[in-house]
Amino acid sequence: xxxxxxxxxxxxxxLLVGAIFxxxxxxxxGYGVLGRVATSLLETITGT
Amino acid sequence: xxxxxxxxxxxVLFVSFGFMVGVLFGFFGMGGSFLITPTLLLLDYPASVxxxxxxxxxxxxxxxxxxxHYDVGQVDYKLGAILFVVLxxxxxxxxxxxxxxxxxxxxxxxxxxxxxxLLAGIGALFLRRAYNIDDEAAESDVADEEIxxxxxxxxxxxxxxxISLSSGGRASAWTITGAGGSVGLISxxxxxxxxxxxxxxxxxxxxxxxxxxVGTSLFAGLFSGAFGTFTYGMSGSVDLTVxxxxxxxxxxxxxxGSAATTIVxxxxxxxxxxxxxxxxxxxxxxxxxxxxxxTGALDLVSVxxxxxxxxxxxxxxxxxxxxxxxxxxxxxxxxxDSGD
Numbered sequence: 001x002x003x004x005x006x007x008x009x010x011x012x013x014x015l016l017v018g019a020i021f022x023x024x025x026x027x028x029x030g031y032g033v034l035g036r037v038a039t040s041l042l043e044t045i046t047g048t
Numbered sequence: 049x050x051x052x053x054x055x056x057x058x059x060v061l062f063v064s065f066g067f068m069v070g071v072l073f074g075f076f077g078m079g080g081s082f083l084i085t086p087t088l089l090l091l092d093y094p095a096s097v098x099x100x101x102x103x104x105x106x107x108x109x110x111x112x113x114x115x116x117h118y119d120v121g122q123v124d125y126k127l128g129a130i131l132f133v134v135l136x137x138x139x140x141x142x143x144x145x146x147x148x149x150x151x152x153x154x155x156x157x158x159x160x161x162x163x164x165x166l167l168a169g170i171g172a173l174f175l176r177r178a179y180n181i182d183d184e185a186a187e188s189d190v191a192d193e194e195i196x197x198x199x200x201x202x203x204x205x206x207x208x209x210x211i212s213l214s215s216g217g218r219a220s221a222w223t224i225t226g227a228g229g230s231v232g233l234i235s236x237x238x239x240x241x242x243x244x245x246x247x248x249x250x251x252x253x254x255x256x257x258x259x260x261x262v263g264t265s266l267f268a269g270l271f272s273g274a275f276g277t278f279t280y281g282m283s284g285s286v287d288l289t290v291x292x293x294x295x296x297x298x299x300x301x302x303x304x305g306s307a308a309t310t311i312v313x314x315x316x317x318x319x320x321x322x323x324x325x326x327x328x329x330x331x332x333x334x335x336x337x338x339x340x341x342x343t344g345a346l347d348l349v350s351v352x353x354x355x356x357x358x359x360x361x362x363x364x365x366x367x368x369x370x371x372x373x374x375x376x377x378x379x380x381x382x383x384x385d386s387g388d
Binding site for chain 2: 010017021031
């Protein structure tokens, strides 16, 4: 488990919310870019 | 071998389970945290950690859903803001109830029973919908912008203070508080995002048109998910590793599930979604029975029913996508005599 037990409860909870938010944005953008790259790669390979 | 404190098997399980939940979420539009919390309970995570992590996962999927649907159409921002406040109060009360029940040593039992009832109820509703699908298809053409009769009846009781809705109607603050507070309490108590009860509550009890109910539910859910994560995060009851692994899988699955809605007819798989909920309910029921009997013999059956049923339904969607794509490819291939 990733822990930040040295920090106070509210700070730890705020960091947690921020970390999940950042991860969700990163995953959304990352998979979006990956999808576009994969699509263009497939189009190049199939010549469509 | 352990990575981030988890065995390789658990790591793969969480990512693949997140992927399956993401496919179901993307396809059916439900958060999926109601599958996460009971699975964590079955894997022997404490009730507060299972619930807190379920809410945190819901928050993450909500962020992705809002990013995807940034143009959510009609959103009643005033209603969404009021709902956020009452939902947060409900979640706070629900979480305090969980910690109180944990102190009494009955939190697992209460959340387990609540899940059995909730999942069986949702499963029954979906099976009923699948059974009446032809009748509903005939009604759906006129339903989107209309307010259901029960909501009109509730709106007719003008108990002040009254709140103006963006759709033009008015709802009593007591109705909004009661509906939002109850949904928040359930969310905080059993660790679900509550989209599947929040949206119907906005539509049937407060009385906004269906399109506005979906957008407003999403808007309020994002903030209530963040608040739920914060509340459980304060006591260290969120396993960030588990949530992160689930999100890695679900973000990809949600993209595929969402794309699948343009290829696969929801009516063809909705009956399986209902059955999945019923199997999940039976799985949790068996787990509770095993705990009561003091034996772990039924735990494997519980996990298989819960994870297996969602895996089967997600696989069916993916299979139908695959067959649709291959059929399209085959139909576009020139036949040997097509040039004649």
